[in-house]
Amino acid sequence: MRDVRLTETGFSPADELGVFARAHDASGAIASFTGQVRPGGGVLALELTHYAPLTLPGMEKIAQEAQNRFTLAGLLALHRVGKMLPGEPIVVVAAAAAHRRDAIQAVDFMMDHLKSAAWFWKREQRNDGWHWISPRSVDHADLARWN
Template sequence: MQDVRLLTTPFDPGALIGSFPKASPNLGAICTFVGEVRPEHDVEALELTHYEPLTLPAMRELAGIACARFDLVGLIMVHRIGMLHPGEPIVCVSAGSTHRRSAIDAVDFTMDHLKSAAWFWKRELRPDGWHWIEPREQDYSDLARWK
């Protein structure tokens, strides 16, 4: 089972991962990461744009790689685009496997790729205007450990 989506509207992470128990009788572990818009630096909004011909196909390819590499029962990868506000979920990655380590590593691997890939452009609206958000050095270091 792979559920890979881009959404323009808010989503409920709990409702997304509720499908895992039905996905396979071999399921032994589910690991989920939900990233939300942080209110730090007086952020009023976060805008995510993307390159449409590349984003969803690349996300699906990443899901396939993660499923094969970590022998997953399933993977959910949902990412918002458009205008978001503090406290709203941006991304949900949930991996189901027969054992916990595979699920944990798969979520970590997937998030490291999502954080550093150039499929999304982010900017924050703060009281003094818009600010582009670039991946941090730590994001690139996190990604490099999977090579």
């Protein structure tokens, strides 16, 4: 089972993970990651935009690569776009597998690719206006380790 979605509205990571866990109650391991807008640092809001014809198909391709690379019973990738406030969830990724290593590595693989290779553009609103955010060199290094 693969569930890959984009949403313009808020979501509850706990609810999403609960549904995923119930769907994969026979798996020996479920690993997950939830990313949220960092509070502090003068950030008032975060806005993610995307190119609709490529974003969801690109996410699907990344998810298929994860399923090809790791032995998984299921995979969830839910990513938000639009304007978000500090503390609000941006992304939740979960993987179910017979064993922990596949689940953990699949989540790590998905996040490294979503962070640096997906069709999202990020900007932060601070007191002095909007600022575009680019992937950091460490993000590119994290992505490169999967090659």
